[in-house]
Amino acid sequence: MLPPLFFDFLITGIVLGLIYALMTTGLTLIYGVMRLSNFAHGEYYMIGGYALLFSTLALGTPSIINLPFAMIAGLLVGFAVERLVIRDTYTKVMARPFEYAMLGTMSVSVLLQNLAKEICGPFVRAAPAFVPGSVEILEVTLSLNRVVAMAVSLTTLLFLYWFITTTKTGRAWRAVAQNRTGAVISGISVGRTNFLAYGAGAALAGLSGALLTPIYGVWPNIGWAPLNLSFVVMILGGVGSYKGALIGALIVGLIHSFIAGYISPPYADVAMYAVLLGVLVFKPTGMFGQAA
């Protein structure tokens, strides 16, 4: 005999988890390859949301068709930031490259938020629905926007897994992540690998922002909450681990849903951080992370 609303909370938690997973994957990719805590990640998420909104308004086409614009916007901004702000930290000799890079991405975050406020306006905007309406699954009402977001997230995660395990670029990412010096000796260009990984991470953030704009809307500082959650998921799952990002995101989604539903929403965050602390105490590298 299941407690009341069990399927409500289960399905809500799984949907949330898959959405969190896509947000976190880009961050994981950047950290895994570049060892960089990217504090501008939330802003790429925001840029993706605006890119979807404005491309849909400008072209008049269904919003689902315009998802690639969000990825392209994230990719281009990511490339620019990597070249202008981050590149120096691994091509030049400096005392504290990681701190410099981290502070650089923080500055980019503030800059992009304020630029968005001036260019796009301070108000919340929402892109038109991917598919209007809702669907009943096990007596749970789910908006079709969430179903689309979940399906695209899952497909993207599978594609990314295939890309990383089979393509030349993906293997280069893995090689640099595992042993930077060894990768260089093998002829891999670290500069090019970093450039592509950072751009791809930003593009994934842009995609997740776009997927969620018809559900959450978009405003200049919307990126803060996803960034915060993504860091929790990444640390929980194991920094740099894609499998960890997926499993960690599902755990966080389910914790949020069940604790908020059966106990109280403020305890959802308490439970999430308690689990995170527990994992860090007993397995400091996270569930699927590897010791350096």
Add this chain to the structure above:
Amino acid sequence: MTQAKTEEKVTRRSYLKYGGGAVVAVAVVAAAGYAYMTLTKAPETIKIGVITPLSPPGDYVSGKLILETAQLFVEWKNGQGGVQGKNLEIIQADQTLDPSVAISNLQRMVTKDKIVGLVGPWESSVALPVAGATQDNPVVTFYTYSWADAITQNHYKYAFRIGVYNSLIAGQSIDYFKDAGLKNIAVIVEESPYGFGQRDSLTYWGEKKYPEAKFTFIPAAMGKADYSAELSRVKGITPSPDLLVIHLNVPHAFVAGKQAVEMGLTKGGAKIYFGNDCPTWDPKSFWEMMGQGGVGTMFPTYYSPNMEMTATGQEFMSVYKTKYGKEPFIALMWYWDCLRILCEAIEKTGSTNPDTLAKYIEGIDIEGTTGRITLVNETDPKSMLWHQWIGMTQYTFEFTEFQQEASKAKQVYPPVG
């Protein structure tokens, strides 16, 4: 040889010649500098501080509107000759969500810029510490939509509220719930002085005015974008609530409202009631977010097209609409009143001393945009009726059509006519 020749040249005459020339040059430069300073000295102005949220994560949506209103007032007042022959000038600063930043801006404005009045503090979590800081940095400060009871309950000498507060709003909202027969009420409250203040006030007034009503409070963290967990909890309430009250700031109120509709919470006939009048702040965002789900939602406010506006109110509406092409929401009308009160105090007392101004404002009696403004100043230390105007009426509206303007929404309470 050359050196000896040079030494020979430095005679008393040449010394006097070059020394005298230097003195004359210095005198000319000094005179020119003095003349420049005198001729180009900026005319003296009366400075008004605006500390309001202008960047994330503060509510910069409201902050921008507040700043625009203050700028409009200065433009309008200067067009009329200013105050005591002097032009008004705005000194602005970002409130942020960090009280220490807001207070340091206050200190700078008071000590360096010499402001004579301050408007704009918004979120209670910052507005309240700023009110406290005016005790040590004396300047008359006005609040409109910072709802924490303590802003006036603490009896600060220079803090005045021409607007509403948690206890008043909650008590008036309950009058509507009772009138409409809404008994099973779920309330999502933001984890902030605003949200928890509403929770406490609704509990207090619910027991006093409407004990038959059952309130279920669901706290939600600030800054969230996904409310599905909180809304699932609402779904779990039995029997199903007949009203979902959303006490969140923008844009989160719209996000939660949209998700409530998508989760089917309104299918059984439950209504959504926004705890504040955020749908009037930026109707475009509201309808873009809510879509058709916005039809049937309700909100309380303190302005009604059915109310009689004063001549001052009509003038403000006209000036604001001409400048910005839209109607101002109620807090902006009250900010206009605050600035008029400040100017009247300066004109009538002939002083910019904060003590003199505060004393005058305590006894103010002026026509505001929505009615006569006088302040209640109870000396009971527990009373929140200190430097507080209470002459406002709460109206409840319901949207009956998609993309309806707030001013065209149906007034459901108090009944029209």
